[in-house]
Amino acid sequence: MERFINPQLSSIQISGIRQFFNMVSQYEDVVSLTIGQPDFPTPDHVKEAAIEAIHTNHTSYTHNAGLLELRKAISHHVNEKYDLSYRAENEVIVTVGASQAIDITLRTILQPGDEVLLPGPVYPGYEPLIKLAGATAKHVDTSQNGFKLTADLIEQAVTANTKCVILPYPSNPTGVSLSNDELTAIADVLKAHNLFMIADEIYSELTYSAPHTSIASLPSVRDHVIVVNGVSKSHSMTGFRIGYLLAPSWLAKHILKVHQYNVSCATSISQYAALEAIENGQSDPLHMKKEYEKRRTYVLDRLDQMGLRYQVPDGAFYVFPEFPLEGMSSFDKAVQLVEEAGVALVPGDAFSQYGNGYMRLSYAYGMDTLQEGLDRLERFFRKKKSE
Numbered sequence: 001m002e003r004f005i006n007p008q009l010s011s012i013q014i015s016g017i018r019q020f021f022n023m024v025s026q027y028e029d030v031v032s033l034t035i036g037q038p039d040f041p042t043p044d045h046v047k048e049a050a051i052e053a054i055h056t057n058h059t060s061y062t063h064n065a066g067l068l069e070l071r072k073a074i075s076h077h078v079n080e081k082y083d084l085s086y087r088a089e090n091e092v093i094v095t096v097g098a099s100q101a102i103d104i105t106l107r108t109i110l111q112p113g114d115e116v117l118l119p120g121p122v123y124p125g126y127e128p129l130i131k132l133a134g135a136t137a138k139h140v141d142t143s144q145n146g147f148k149l150t151a152d153l154i155e156q157a158v159t160a161n162t163k164c165v166i167l168p169y170p171s172n173p174t175g176v177s178l179s180n181d182e183l184t185a186i187a188d189v190l191k192a193h194n195l196f197m198i199a200d201e202i203y204s205e206l207t208y209s210a211p212h213t214s215i216a217s218l219p220s221v222r223d224h225v226i227v228v229n230g231v232s233k234s235h236s237m238t239g240f241r242i243g244y245l246l247a248p249s250w251l252a253k254h255i256l257k258v259h260q261y262n263v264s265c266a267t268s269i270s271q272y273a274a275l276e277a278i279e280n281g282q283s284d285p286l287h288m289k290k291e292y293e294k295r296r297t298y299v300l301d302r303l304d305q306m307g308l309r310y311q312v313p314d315g316a317f318y319v320f321p322e323f324p325l326e327g328m329s330s331f332d333k334a335v336q337l338v339e340e341a342g343v344a345l346v347p348g349d350a351f352s353q354y355g356n357g358y359m360r361l362s363y364a365y366g367m368d369t370l371q372e373g374l375d376r377l378e379r380f381f382r383k384k385k386s387e
Contacts, residue, residue, distance in 0.1 A: 012128045017346050020334060024344040031373035032344040033361050036172060036317065038236040040291075042273075043284045046235060049276035053269045060268060064260045066094025066244070067271050073278045074244050082204070083217045084227065090249040093256055094266045094274075098202045098230045098243035103129050104258040105226050105245060106164075109196050110135040114163035119149035121320070121348060121355030123172045123200075135163070139352045147174040147311050147320070151185035158193050165190070167215065168200035170207060173351050173360040174320040175313020180213050187221040197225045202243070205234035205285040207315035208293050216246065223248050226255075233316075234285045235277040240270040292317050295363040295370060302374040306381055317364040320348065322357055330356050341380035343373045 013019070021034050053059070065071060071088035078084040086092055095101040102125075110116070112134035118126055120139030127137040140157045142149050154165060167186070170177045178186075190197055197215065204212040216225040230243030247255060277284065296313065303310055303321050310321040325333050330347035337359075338344050346362075348355030363370060 006132075008131050008134070012131060017124065017350055020331075020344070020346055020350065023335075024338055027338055030338055030342050030344050031369060031376060033363070033365060033370070033373045034344050034346050036233075036362050036364055037238060038233060038288065038317075038364050039366055040236045040288050042236050042240070043277070043281055046237065046273050046277045046281060046284075050240075050269050050273040053272035058268050058272055062265045062268050062271060064265050065092065065256055066266055067268075067275065070094055070271050070275045070278070071244075073275055074246075077278050077282075078214075078227075078229075078246065082212065082214045084214055084246065086246040087249065091247060091252050093245050093247075093252060093259055094271060095230075095243045095245060095259065096263050096266050097232060097241040098200065098228050099125060100259075100263065101228045101230075101243045101245040102126065102166075102198060102200065103132075104255050104262060105198055105228070105247075106130060106133045106135070107258050108251070108255045109164060111163075113161060115159060115161040117149075117154060117157050117162060117165045118352075119147070119166075119168070119171070120353065121147070121173055121351035121358070122166075123168060124350055124352075126166055126168075136161075138162075139354060141354045143354050147171060147176045148178060148182065149186075150178075150182055151189045154186060154189050158189070158195070162193065162195060164196040164198060166198045166200065168202075170203040170212070170313070170315025171318075172203070172316055173318050173346070173348070173355065173358075174311055175316045175318045176311055177207060177210075177212070177314035179210075183213060183215045184218065187215060187218045187224075190221050190224045195224060197221070198228060199225055200228045202228065202230055202233055203316040204229060206289050206292060206317065208289075208296065209314050212315070223251075226251070231274050231277050234288075235281055236288065237270075237273065237277065240267075240273055242266055242270045242274040292363065295365075295367065298367065299361065299363050299370060299374065302378070306378055317362060319361050319363065320355075320358050321361065323348075323359050325357055330358065334359060337377070337380065341376045343376040343380070 110133040114135040227246040334347035345359035348358030
């Protein structure tokens with residue numbers, strides 16, 4: 001019977017990040033710096049809101065697009081924080097995490113034969129969703145461009161089949177972001193070629209050198225852009241599975257159809273928790289970001305001492321250092337680090353072929369864990385030099 005399964009699935013594998021994480025879990029005494037999971041607890045007032053939702057019987061279906069109260073809070077938040085203007089009534093959809101927002105958007109705008117441009121290296125969760133929508137993912141090499149998908153690179157990669165560009169900044173895995181000028185230039189390309197863009201801004205609250213700018217704040221491309229965001233990273237609410245998307249009403253009404261038949265609505269209890277986070281937890285990401293920034297400084301100092309090169313991350317909680325592979329693939333080198341150094345980093349080739357030669361290190365871990373992991377890494381390099 002297996003031959004009757006959707007043939008698109010035969011070329012899709014479990015994420016390389018998760019594959020490596022699962023493999024590492026079989027080893028003893030390994031310090032893992034692999035997963036992008038905030039190590040902070042969900043804020044108490046947010047947890048209390050979820051509990052209160054249960055006690056007050058807010059456990060039924062909500063509007064397909066989400067609680068209107070929550071959509072209004074999201075609309076107000078993105079307007080105040082990012083100068084975005086989206087109507088709560090018909091331009092905001094609450095989703096089951098940012099991943100579902102991306103999925104239902106792609107299934108709305110793509111047809112077989114369409115092509116989607118992705119920066120390479122990039123989070124591996126996009127390409128399978130593109131394939132399942134019947135389209136083709138095309139990675140654009142950004143490794144020689146500071147890991148930035150700029151207007152020039154998009155212009156060079158566009159074909160007659162290109163329908164959409166995915167712009168995930170701050171970036172997973174590199175932590176790199178884009179400037180206002182770079183976004184303005186990209187907007188010109190979108191207009192010239194009449195392309196859609198999914199702006200995955202899930203790390204927008206975690207920027208260090210400058211505040212986040214959304215490309216959707218540029219009026220010229222409002223009809224081209226779908227913004228994806230959520231509370232998972234900003235408020236350490238990954239398990240609540242609440243994301244949201246912002247889109248012009250003419251497009252949002254079609255995305256909502258896919259969303260309705262996919263999940264009906266996001267979990268009511270989690271929606272009330274998200275409402276509390278967005279309305280009364282504006283300062284929650286600030287103390288987390290402050291700690292991440294301290295960790296970033298520490299990690300970069302240690303990498304400097306080891307002589308490893310990297311692009312300074314502007315946001316998120318990742319750094320993507322270049323590693324001497326000695327004839328190995330990034331995956332094989334990562335396995336060697338696990339077996340010989342007792343430290344786990346995500347191999348760069350999990351993020352497309354353009355990540356080969358790099359490793360993703362997550363500093364969403366406490367300082368003790370980071371210190372031990374980097375101590376082990378330093379001992380590994382010291383030993384290799386002495387051999």
